[in-house]
Amino acid sequence: MKTAVFGTGIVGQTIASRLAGLGHDVTVGTRDVAGALARTGKDAMGNAPFADWHKQNASIKLAAFAQAASASEIIFNCTLGLGSVDAFKLAGDANLKGKIIVDISNPLDFSKGMPPSLSIVNTDSLGETIQRAFPETKVVKTLNTMVCFLMVNPAIVPGDHNVFVSGNDAAAKATVTKILNSFGWKEGNVLDLGDITTARGTEQLVSLWVRILGKLQTPMFNFNLVK
Amino acid sequence: MKTAVFGTGIVGQTIASRLAGLGHDVTVGTRDVAGALARTGKDAMGNAPFADWHKQNASIKLAAFAQAASASEIIFNCTLGLGSVDAFKLAGDANLKGKIIVDISNPLDFSKGMPPSLSIVNTDSLGETIQRAFPETKVVKTLNTMVCFLMVNPAIVPGDHNVFVSGNDAAAKATVTKILNSFGWKEGNVLDLGDITTARGTEQLVSLWVRILGKLQTPMFNFNLVK
Numbered sequence: 001m002k003t004a005v006f007g008t009g010i011v012g013q014t015i016a017s018r019l020a021g022l023g024h025d026v027t028v029g030t031r032d033v034a035g036a037l038a039r040t041g042k043d044a045m046g047n048a049p050f051a052d053w054h055k056q057n058a059s060i061k062l063a064a065f066a067q068a069a070s071a072s073e074i075i076f077n078c079t080l081g082l083g084s085v086d087a088f089k090l091a092g093d094a095n096l097k098g099k100i101i102v103d104i105s106n107p108l109d110f111s112k113g114m115p116p117s118l119s120i121v122n123t124d125s126l127g128e129t130i131q132r133a134f135p136e137t138k139v140v141k142t143l144n145t146m147v148c149f150l151m152v153n154p155a156i157v158p159g160d161h162n163v164f165v166s167g168n169d170a171a172a173k174a175t176v177t178k179i180l181n182s183f184g185w186k187e188g189n190v191l192d193l194g195d196i197t198t199a200r201g202t203e204q205l206v207s208l209w210v211r212i213l214g215k216l217q218t219p220m221f222n223f224n225l226v227k
Numbered sequence: 228m229k230t231a232v233f234g235t236g237i238v239g240q241t242i243a244s245r246l247a248g249l250g251h252d253v254t255v256g257t258r259d260v261a262g263a264l265a266r267t268g269k270d271a272m273g274n275a276p277f278a279d280w281h282k283q284n285a286s287i288k289l290a291a292f293a294q295a296a297s298a299s300e301i302i303f304n305c306t307l308g309l310g311s312v313d314a315f316k317l318a319g320d321a322n323l324k325g326k327i328i329v330d331i332s333n334p335l336d337f338s339k340g341m342p343p344s345l346s347i348v349n350t351d352s353l354g355e356t357i358q359r360a361f362p363e364t365k366v367v368k369t370l371n372t373m374v375c376f377l378m379v380n381p382a383i384v385p386g387d388h389n390v391f392v393s394g395n396d397a398a399a400k401a402t403v404t405k406i407l408n409s410f411g412w413k414e415g416n417v418l419d420l421g422d423i424t425t426a427r428g429t430e431q432l433v434s435l436w437v438r439i440l441g442k443l444q445t446p447m448f449n450f451n452l453v454k
Contacts, residue, residue, distance in 0.1 A: 112350060117349050117350045117427075118349050121348070121349075122344050122345045122348075122349055122431070122434060123339060123344045157453055157454060158453070159453050160453075161453045164435075191439075191442070192442075193438050193439070193442055194438065194441065194442065198438045200344075200434055200438075201434045201435035201436075201437070201438040201439075202435060204349070204431040204432070204434040204435060205431070205432060205434075205435045207349060207427055207428045207431040207432075208391075208428030208429060208431060208432045209428075210428070211420050211421065211425045211427075211428040212418075212420070212428075212452065214420075214421065215418070215419075215420055215421065216454065218454070220454060221452055221453060221454035222452075222453055222454075223450045223451070223452060223453070224450070224451045224452075224453050225439065225448055225449075225450060225451075226384055226385070226386050226387075226388045226448065226449055226450070226451050227384060227443065227445070227447060227448035227449075
């Protein structure tokens with residue numbers, strides 16, 4: 001498929017590499033192409049600069065948000081949650097119309113210290129916010145409950161564990177579920193929670209996730225629903 | 228141990244019966260003893276009236292909050308989250324001083340329809356609210372991430388799955404963990420997340436829990452942390 005990945009950070013890089021490895025056409029979207037390529041030095045999390053990654057992934061295109069959206073059928077939102085709506089505004093309604101947005105981002109607020117809290121009240125979610133702001137898109141919230149390495153390769157953590165899916169459009173969820181399957185997610189481990197309001201549940205799970213991270217001192221874990 | 232269980236609903240009944248079955252001295256605390264015994268007919272969830280349960284559990288005492296607290300070393304909070312602080316105010320500081328409060332309750336707000344949202348902002352929790360309001364108690368948040376039947380008998384759901392513990396006092400958490408073990412929780416499945424602020428994580432997990440309940444149409448499930 002023709003895919004766009006919004007965001008040049010480690011989540012965007014990880015998703016983009018995996019999609020390209022699976023044979024998809026991938027364009028990474030960013031606010032400032034020249035700026036993304038000009039950055040040197042590691043980021044706050046110790047990751048190498050984007051340009052280094054891009055050299056090693058030369059088949060992946062880099063473009064401004066609008067151009068990346070225009071070239072794609074499906075857009076993975078890997079921007080920071082606080083900047084996601086602005087990124088899609090820069091993409092422009094005409095380039096978004098009818099497209100699937102796979103919303104991986106969480107509305108994390110680091111301004112009150114660590115661990116972060118959510119910047120959105122618990123009767124709303126980032127997934128719903130994006131769907132409301134861009135009503136002609138089909139937002140599917142998924143993958144936001146784990147570290148990015150696990151998103152694209154669930155077998156890193158042995159055994160069964162879950163990825164959740166939320167969205168209003170059944171066909172869009174089916175398309176995204178097929179991509180999840182291609183990432184390695186077994187059919188039975190993908191749990192469709194219902195419409196986009198159920199993204200409140202998975203975004204609020206992040207509040208527990210960051211505390212388990214603090215306890216285990218590794219992000220290589222996930223939750224398995226047992227019944 | 229001398230235990231009190233605040234709340235006459237199905238959660239309080241389930242915890243009280245289990246504690247009594249394990250040989251503990253149990254007093255159920257309520258706002259209005261005569262009123263609790265006088266209620267007839269099923270509650271909103273279809274549970275039998277308290278008096279019916281009390282006849283079948285004659286060894287369990289019933290008393291006003293203050294008397295129940297006074298008679299106990301440890302108090303299980305099984306009141307509705309919106310009424311928990313008021314219940315402990317009625318118990319009175321003198322009767323609470325130095326006691327362990329096992330906070331099982333969630334701050335659920337049903338006023339905006341189903342599923343409920345949390346009545347407390349995501350930078351706070353009910354566990355912290357109770358600890359702040361009653362600083363001479365030792366609040367341990369636990370068991371609030373599952374249906375009550377599972378709290379006292381985790382084997383109802385086969386295999387490994389987790390119960391979380393949050394609290395500021397290590398000795399209080401050790402005491403509560405022993406009680407959890409006696410309920411059937413294996414050592415390795417009890418996860419101490421840290422201080423009482425980590426209750427934000429487990430209370431916000433409830434936002435996902437209610438949506439999985441809606442999807443599965445059964446509350447007989449739990450989460451297992453895999454790594």
